[in-house]
Amino acid sequence: MAQDLTQQWLEEIQALKRQLAQKQLDLNSAWESAEKWRKLYNTEAEQRRTDAHLFQQTIASLKTEIHKLQGIDTSILADGKATAAIQAEVKQIQAVEELQAKLITVTKERDRLLQAFKTEQENHAQTRKSLTTALGDAIDSLARERAEKSEV
Secondary structure, eight states: OHHHHHHHHHHHHHHHHHHHHHHHHHHHHHHHHHHHHHHHHHHHHHHHHHHHHHHHHHHHHHHHHHHHHTTOOHHHHHTTOHHHHHHHHHHHOOOHHHHHHHHHHHHHHHHHHHHHHHHHHHHHHHHHHHHHHHHHHHHHHHHHHHHHHHHO
16 A cells, blocks of 8 residues: 555655646747747837938938928038128029929928828837737746746
């Protein structure tokens, strides 16, 4: 009878060892998943920051172009020859319609880029929300596994 009891205990210990090994595998898998999501989130965030920076540069470039079209070239103004430079630019324009057409084109492009930027910001916010939710789920899963492990 003592031998049967010993055999039962040994089988119970082996079962618990298998469960512990499986829980450890599950824990490692969850950590790897969390790390993957963290890396994806950071990559996406970096891409959004890069895109935002490029859009800001494009907007600044367009503002400069508009100023040039309006005859306000800041690089020329800085060297003290503003009046002559403005007069030269005005003389190059053949008609008011040319100036208006160019201004309309630049304004449309600026509006398109602003809309694209706004869309990118919304996409970034959605991605951040999705990745944060996934990361939270992974952390909750890990916490449950740890709680189960500590109960065993």
